[in-house]
Amino acid sequence: MSNGRESGTPEQSAEPSGRLPPTGFVEQANAADASIYETFESTWPDCWEQAADRLTWNDAYDTVLSGDGPPFEWFAGGTLNASVNCLDRHVEGDGKNRVAIKWESRTGETRVYTYQDLSREVNEFAAGLRELGVEADDVVTLYMPNIPELPIAMLACARLGAPHNVVFAGLSADALATRLESAASNYLVTCDGYYRRGNPILLKRKADDARLTVDHDVRETVVVDRLDGDTHLGANQHDYHELVERHAGTVVDPVERAANDCLFLIHTSGTTGEPKKVKHTTGGYLAHVTWTTETVLDLGPADTYLSTANIGWISGHSYVVYGPLAVGSTVVMYEGAPDYPEKDRIWNLIESNAVDVFYTAPTVIRSFMKWGAEYPDAHDLSSLRLLGTVGEPINPRAWKWYYEHIGNEDCPIVDTWWQTETGGMMVTTLPGIDEMKPGSAGRPIPGTDAQVVDGTGAACAPDDPGYLVIRRPWPGMPLALQRGRRWADDHAAPVDIDGWFYFTGDGAKVDDDGYITVLGRVDDVINVSGHRLGTMEVESAIVDVDHVVEAAVVSIDDPREDGIYAYVTLEAGVTGDEAIRNHIVDRVRERIGPIAIPEEIIFTPDLPKTRSGKIMRRFLENITNGEQFGDTSTLRNPEVVGELESIVRDRTGTSEDSE
Ligand code: WTA
Numbered sequence: 001m002s003n004g005r006e007s008g009t010p011e012q013s014a015e016p017s018g019r020l021p022p023t024g025f026v027e028q029a030n031a032a033d034a035s036i037y038e039t040f041e042s043t044w045p046d047c048w049e050q051a052a053d054r055l056t057w058n059d060a061y062d063t064v065l066s067g068d069g070p071p072f073e074w075f076a077g078g079t080l081n082a083s084v085n086c087l088d089r090h091v092e093g094d095g096k097n098r099v100a101i102k103w104e105s106r107t108g109e110t111r112v113y114t115y116q117d118l119s120r121e122v123n124e125f126a127a128g129l130r131e132l133g134v135e136a137d138d139v140v141t142l143y144m145p146n147i148p149e150l151p152i153a154m155l156a157c158a159r160l161g162a163p164h165n166v167v168f169a170g171l172s173a174d175a176l177a178t179r180l181e182s183a184a185s186n187y188l189v190t191c192d193g194y195y196r197r198g199n200p201i202l203l204k205r206k207a208d209d210a211r212l213t214v215d216h217d218v219r220e221t222v223v224v225d226r227l228d229g230d231t232h233l234g235a236n237q238h239d240y241h242e243l244v245e246r247h248a249g250t251v252v253d254p255v256e257r258a259a260n261d262c263l264f265l266i267h268t269s270g271t272t273g274e275p276k277k278v279k280h281t282t283g284g285y286l287a288h289v290t291w292t293t294e295t296v297l298d299l300g301p302a303d304t305y306l307s308t309a310n311i312g313w314i315s316g317h318s319y320v321v322y323g324p325l326a327v328g329s330t331v332v333m334y335e336g337a338p339d340y341p342e343k344d345r346i347w348n349l350i351e352s353n354a355v356d357v358f359y360t361a362p363t364v365i366r367s368f369m370k371w372g373a374e375y376p377d378a379h380d381l382s383s384l385r386l387l388g389t390v391g392e393p394i395n396p397r398a399w400k401w402y403y404e405h406i407g408n409e410d411c412p413i414v415d416t417w418w419q420t421e422t423g424g425m426m427v428t429t430l431p432g433i434d435e436m437k438p439g440s441a442g443r444p445i446p447g448t449d450a451q452v453v454d455g456t457g458a459a460c461a462p463d464d465p466g467y468l469v470i471r472r473p474w475p476g477m478p479l480a481l482q483r484g485r486r487w488a489d490d491h492a493a494p495v496d497i498d499g500w501f502y503f504t505g506d507g508a509k510v511d512d513d514g515y516i517t518v519l520g521r522v523d524d525v526i527n528v529s530g531h532r533l534g535t536m537e538v539e540s541a542i543v544d545v546d547h548v549v550e551a552a553v554v555s556i557d558d559p560r561e562d563g564i565y566a567y568v569t570l571e572a573g574v575t576g577d578e579a580i581r582n583h584i585v586d587r588v589r590e591r592i593g594p595i596a597i598p599e600e601i602i603f604t605p606d607l608p609k610t611r612s613g614k615i616m617r618r619f620l621e622n623i624t625n626g627e628q629f630g631d632t633s634t635l636r637n638p639e640v641v642g643e644l645e646s647i648v649r650d651r652t653g654t655s656e657d658s659e
Helices: 023-028 035-043 046-052 082-092 115-131 149-160 173-182 203-213 240-246 283-295 314-326 345-353 362-371 396-406 535-542 578-591 617-624 639-653
Strands: 063-066 073-076 099-104 110-114 140-143 164-166 187-191 194-196 199-201 220-224 237-239 262-269 275-281 304-307 330-334 357-360 386-390 413-416 450-453 466-470 502-510 516-521 525-528 531-534 548-555 564-570 600-603
Touching: 035 046, 046 063, 046 283, 073 283, 082 115, 082 149, 082 283, 082 314, 099 115, 110 115, 115 149, 115 240, 140 149, 140 173, 140 203, 149 164, 149 187, 149 262, 149 314, 173 203, 173 262, 173 275, 173 578, 187 203, 203 220, 220 240, 237 240, 262 314, 262 531, 275 283, 283 314, 304 314, 304 345, 314 330, 330 345, 362 396, 386 396, 396 413, 450 502, 516 525, 525 548, 531 535, 535 548, 535 564, 535 578, 548 617, 564 578, 564 617, 578 600, 600 639, 617 639
Parallel strands: 099 330, 140 164, 140 187, 164 262, 187 220, 220 237, 304 330, 304 357, 357 386, 386 413, 564 600
Antiparallel strands: 063 073, 099 110, 194 199, 262 275, 450 466, 466 502, 502 516, 525 531, 548 564
16 A cells, blocks of 8 residues: 555544444434345345335336446436436425425525425426527536535436536636536536635636636526626526526426436546546436435435535535435535634534534534534534534544534444445445444445455455455446446556456455444545545646646645645756745646645655656655655655655744745
8 A cells, every 4th residue: 555544543543342323313213224234235236126216217127237247237227317306206295395405695694495496496497408408418517606506406407317517616717627628518507606704706707717718619608696696697698597587487397317327427536637527327326325315314304404515526416415305305505614604603503403414524523623612512402313424534533522522422423435436325334223433434335345455356354454445336336337447547556356346546444343444545636624636636737837847745644634735846946935836826726726725835856756756655645744654765865755854844843934
């Protein structure tokens, strides 16, 4: 393994003994029978009917999984529409007046959509998109913050069978342009702007910049008026509200999609400099997220649910929009940041909405800890029944804080491991069945074959670090994997196994009970404050700056701190000054977005390299994180490691500009 984190610190390793789920929870849990593991195992792949049967199909599927694969196909012969599953069936059932989305703006304004309201606006907007020419299989790019119009637009696309391509609103115009191009998308929905910590961010301006740089023609743009109502609309630009009003009361027939038709595509960071395009299916994906929402998040129609995930990322697609709406829950959404205007915003939302289930990321929990227990302690959080985390390993101290201060030791915690590529949760405890071990995600969910293996594919002995691979297809798997394509990433996989497998890019270890502890990425992807970034994406932005010769970025691996360190070499005779530093920051902001701006930029005459010239990022990680570094004798320039270590020690011990 190459990330140098395998030994971990004692704080990071799982506690030996588990904690039983609270009895009060078990008594009402959606899944409380431990035989589910055995049943799924002995009936695989037909076990996944349990997930598919939670959906409403037009034509029933013929087979659960066809093909000894690859290619594989889930639920072949079945047809359905995702918006029908998230809306119509609740409206037609007993849910029409149930709240689907309750949204709070950054100023405390709230908007409430019942399932009926949501369905009406989704239909009207779908009619609007259709008027603009959107047809089945046209890709519609959505570049919007967490406002209700984002899930509305997603479901409107789903209704038309037009895959959406959501781009996180914090990404730059350049990043949007790349994603419009990669998806060959002719339609864009955005908004004039939004507020982040009280500051307006002009999104349409970024969208216009992107549109101008895209090679193909972005034919139509729809703009949601969020800020001030006087946004200039150019040719082929339409006001969202006018468009919806024009189609008031229109009902759009849902387009019947085959189970394997694309529901959406989403871009994530891979190991190359280009974003990785992941396409999810309508049937398999929706079955996977619906089943895990019910089984792992324990959600149902009676529940109110809050997640801090931004809809722009996969966690928001799967567990803010599709899963929770498919099971008919009430989703609380908010605009802006969890600490704006006050550090108790989330606790306020939980208290005032009597939220039952809360899902967040370890990085957010660590911020909560930093702000202080007095904020949650001042609120009545007794409505909570279950807590969840996703996005990175949770260190036991943060786990304990979450368990005690937020869950009052009454709520199980599910530490859910999954990825953009898996579509839905893959490794976690089932909260009504399994013991919890702080720091360890748990077992693979029933029916899933996730294993920790060495480079030859042999299972690792308990507690030995290895690679996390998935050895059996799963319903939420993306189209490319079904078709047997291995992503470029997989070619570089350090594991080689006979037969089909998917390498996750993560290192992990497994204990005697089969609990998997994820150790972090072992490829060139880093995880910063819950954002997944490719080192090469960031590095190629940095080397684009005049006078920069080489760059290597690594993430800070410290539960108290998040961020990136960038190590940069310059042309001979050029000194690393504030001007170059500012250029680097500007370029990263412009190419990717503020999330990728390095915490520290360290100029160095050289980077640690192997004799063949490969940059050894592992040593840079050790230096950044103040860890012991191993044998430097394989380096061409071992002396640079010691030099860099003292530069970093000096920098972090002194002020920002002391270099
Ligand atoms: C990491 C987010 C440890 C992991 C849904 C994975 C985790 C990457 C966990 C995917 C967890 C996610 N414990 N690590 N519970 N959940 N990760 O695609 O490194 O943004 O490969 O999907 O996040 O990030 P992505």
